[in-house]
Amino acid sequence: MSEMYKVAVIGDTASVSGFAALGLSVFRETEPDKIKKLISRLAASDFAVIYITEPAAAMVKDTINKYRSSRLPSIVLIPAVEGNTGDGMRALHEAVEKAVGSDILN
Amino acid sequence: MSRVARLNVNPTRMELSKLKKKLSSARRGHKLLKDKRDELMRQFMILIKEDRQLRAEVEAALSEANRYMAVAGSVMQREVLETALMLPKQEVELEISEKNVMSVSIPVFDAKFKTDDSSDIFSYGTAFTSIDLDGAVMALSDVFPKMIRLAEIEKACQLMADEIEKTRRRVNALEHIMIPDYEETIKFITMKLSENERSTTTSLMKVKDMVLKQSHNYH
Numbered sequence: 575m576s577e578m579y580k581v582a583v584i585g586d587t588a589s590v591s592g593f594a595a596l597g598l599s600v601f602r603e604t605e606p607d608k609i610k611k612l613i614s615r616l617a618a619s620d621f622a623v624i625y626i627t628e629p630a631a632a633m634v635k636d637t638i639n640k641y642r643s644s645r646l647p648s649i650v651l652i653p654a655v656e657g658n659t660g661d662g663m664r665a666l667h668e669a670v671e672k673a674v675g676s677d678i679l680n
Numbered sequence: 681m682s683r684v685a686r687l688n689v690n691p692t693r694m695e696l697s698k699l700k701k702k703l704s705s706a707r708r709g710h711k712l713l714k715d716k717r718d719e720l721m722r723q724f725m726i727l728i729k730e731d732r733q734l735r736a737e738v739e740a741a742l743s744e745a746n747r748y749m750a751v752a753g754s755v756m757q758r759e760v761l762e763t764a765l766m767l768p769k770q771e772v773e774l775e776i777s778e779k780n781v782m783s784v785s786i787p788v789f790d791a792k793f794k795t796d797d798s799s800d801i802f803s804y805g806t807a808f809t810s811i812d813l814d815g816a817v818m819a820l821s822d823v824f825p826k827m828i829r830l831a832e833i834e835k836a837c838q839l840m841a842d843e844i845e846k847t848r849r850r851v852n853a854l855e856h857i858m859i860p861d862y863e864e865t866i867k868f869i870t871m872k873l874s875e876n877e878r879s880t881t882t883s884l885m886k887v888k889d890m891v892l893k894q895s896h897n898y899h
Contacts (some may be wrong), residue, residue: 578773578792581828591762592749595817597771597794597825622774622789624829631805645787645841646776648835652829653739655746666731666837672813673724675848 577623579620588600590661597648604654606633616645617647627654630647687865690812691872696781699869717847720782724840726758731833738776738830741823748816770794773830786836791828 577622583593587602594600598622601608601623608632616639624647631638638649651662671677689695771794779786 577776579776579789581772581774581791588753589746589760590747592745592820594765595770596821615829622766622776622787623828625827625831634712642838644726645835645839647786648787648789648831650831650834652827653746655750658739658743662735663732666728666735669837669841670728674842675720 577620579622581623581625582614582616582621584623585630585654589627604630609634610637613649617641622648624649625652626650627652628659629654629656632659634660634667684860684870691869693873696866696869696873699862699866703859703866704859706854706862710851710859713847713854716782717844717851720784720840720844720847723781724837724844725784725831727840731830731837733828734830734833738823740827741819741826744746745819745823747818748812748819752812752816774866781836781840782843783862786805786839787832789828789832793826812838
């Protein structure tokens with residue numbers, strides 16, 4: 575099995591443009607409906623990792639949660655240009671809470 | 681919350697031995713699942729620790745890249761900036777392999793770049809672009825390996841959290857429902873059987889008495 579997978583970045587133009595230089599597939603999208611469709615489309619094709627900015631992720635939480643327990647893709651929250659909202663860290667705490675039964679970090 | 685329920689079975693020796701077998705495999709399963717849960721938990725905590733640290737590093741690096749980008753965006757025209765980044769020289773592909781952690785299959789990502797030359801991240805000439813754009817692209821390029829590892833770890837954490845939750849539920853079901861139910865039913869059948877035995881003994885003694893009385897006029 576040596577199929578190659580791709581990496582996507584979703585978010586507002588200012589936050590994601592730089593990733594284009596690295597050769598990632600950049601999607602400048604800020605509307606919830608379009609992002610939802612986009613994530614479903616990417617997940618169904620050969621995208622293994624999707625980086626999404628925290629503000630964009632906040633609008634499509636349900637869609638992202640849907641992929642939490644599937645093997646691929648891995649959807650990772652990254653801070654947008656406006657700054658870090660802490661949502662990415664919060665997702666980590668949620669995973670701990672699910673596993674342990676309570677949030678034992680801090 | 682105590683709900684020990686007796687199972688609906690006939691109080692026979694056959695059922696009793698069946699239940700005893702079930703009880704012993706339930707106990708064995710409980711022990712195994714508990715070990716599995718503990719080991720999963722141990723590995724999960726290691727991953728979470730790494731995840732936390734890595735996420736902090738990635739977020740810091742991305743904030744820095746974003747700062748550069750904001751400056752670049754303010755000194756350059758938006759269109760020029762976009763055009764500069766439009767045709768990347770570099771291309772990233774991921775090779776995925778599997779890792780098995782306590783029967784949880786976790787994807788492992790290996791990023792392959794089209795070109796090895798690190799200067800290939802600059803897809804533009806430097807004449808019309810701000811130096812801050814270079815900084816932003818460089819910062820992103822530096823943090824990218826960490827971002828790939830982060831994607832890997834976060835997925836692993838999510839999958840393991842799911843598996844731990846499932847295993848914990850199974851352990852609890854065995855510990856608090858199935859095992860007590862089996863024990864209760866075994867106790868009930870044992871009591872019922874010995875009661876039957878006693879009543880048989882009693883009636884036998886009675887019959888014996890009657891027979892003796894009839895044939896020999898004994899008291």
